[in-house]
Amino acid sequence: DQQVKQNSPSLSVQEGRISILNCDYTNSMFDYFLWYKKYPAEGPTFLISISSIKDKNEDGRFTVFLNKSAKHLSLHIVPSQPGDSAVYFCAASAYGNKLVFGAGTILRVKS
Amino acid sequence: DGGITQSPKYLFRKEGQNVTLSCEQNLNHDAMYWYRQDPGQGLRLIYYSQIVNDFQKGDIAEGYSVSREKKESFPLTVTSAQKNPTAFYLCASSMYGQGQQYFGPGTRLTVT
Numbered sequence A: 001d002q003q004v005k006q007n008s009p010s011l012s013v014q015e016g017r018i019s020i021l022n023c024d025y026t027n028s029m030f031d032y033f034l035w036y037k038k039y040p041a042e043g044p045t046f047l048i049s050i051s052s053i054k055d056k057n058e059d060g061r062f063t064v065f066l067n068k069s070a071k072h073l074s075l076h077i078v079p080s081q082p083g084d085s086a087v088y089f090c091a092a093s094a095y096g097n098k099l100v101f102g103a104g105t106i107l108r109v110k111s
Numbered sequence B: 001d002g003g004i005t006q007s008p009k010y011l012f013r014k015e016g017q018n019v020t021l022s023c024e025q026n027l028n029h030d031a032m033y034w035y036r037q038d039p040g041q042g043l044r045l046i047y048y049s050q051i052v053n054d055f056q057k058g059d060i061a062e063g064y065s066v067s068r069e070k071k072e073s074f075p076l077t078v079t080s081a082q083k084n085p086t087a088f089y090l091c092a093s094s095m096y097g098q099g100q101q102y103f104g105p106g107t108r109l110t111v112t
Helices: none
Strands: A010-014 A019-026 A030-040 A045-051 A058-060 A062-066 A072-077 A086-093 A107-108 B004-007 B008-015 B018-023 B031-037 B041-053 B054-057 B064-066 B077-078 B087-093 B109-112
Touching: A010 A019, A019 A030, A019 A086, A019 A107, A030 A062, A045 A058, A045 A062, A045 A072, A072 A086, B004 B087, B008 B018, B018 B031, B018 B087, B018 B109, B041 B064, B077 B087
Parallel strands: A010 A107, B008 B109
Antiparallel strands: A019 A072, A030 A045, A030 A086, A058 A062, A062 A072, A086 A107, B004 B018, B018 B077, B031 B041, B031 B087, B041 B054, B064 B077, B087 B109
C-alpha cells in the first residue's frame, strides 16, 4: 500500500522553463511534507518542506504547493537549470514520525 | 563540521557472509534510520531508532539487524538471511519529533 505516490517516473524540461513535479498521498494524518533531491551514488539532500497549515512555501527557485483536499503536492522549479537534473523524492510524515517516501521522479533539464 | 558519515562507500561480499555497514553522526540527533534504495523503488525503511538502546523494525526488516549502543552510532548488519542484499544503503538522522532527516552519502553493497 503506497501512501505516497509519484506517478511520473521521469520528466524532461528545457533549460529556463518551469519543471513541475507531482506527488499524491493517501494518509490524511500526514501533516508535514518534504522534497529531497538525489544525485546517483549520493545521499538525498533536503530541498524544501511544507506543513499542512500552509498551502505554499517558497525558497528561491523552488516552490512547493499543497492541496490538502486533493491530497496532492507539487514542486515547481523555475527557471530550470541543467544542475537540477537529478531524482526528486517526495516524502511525508505524521506528527514528526518516520518519513514515507515516494518512488521518485527523474528530472532531466536539457540545455 | 557536523554531518553523517557512512563507511565504506563500496562494499563487496560473498553470498552467505554477514556484513556490517557503519553509520556515525555528530549532529546530536536523537533518531537514526536505515533505508535501502533499489532502482525504481524509492527509499524503503529497514530499521529506525528514536533513542539509545531502542529500535523498531521498518517496512523491510527481514534479514537485517541493528544496534544503538551510542547516540552517535547506528550500525546495520546485513545477514545471510537477506535474500537480495545487493543495494544502495542510506543512513539518516533527525531530531526527535521532527520530520526533516539528514542523509549520509550511502554505501553500495554488492553480494555475489
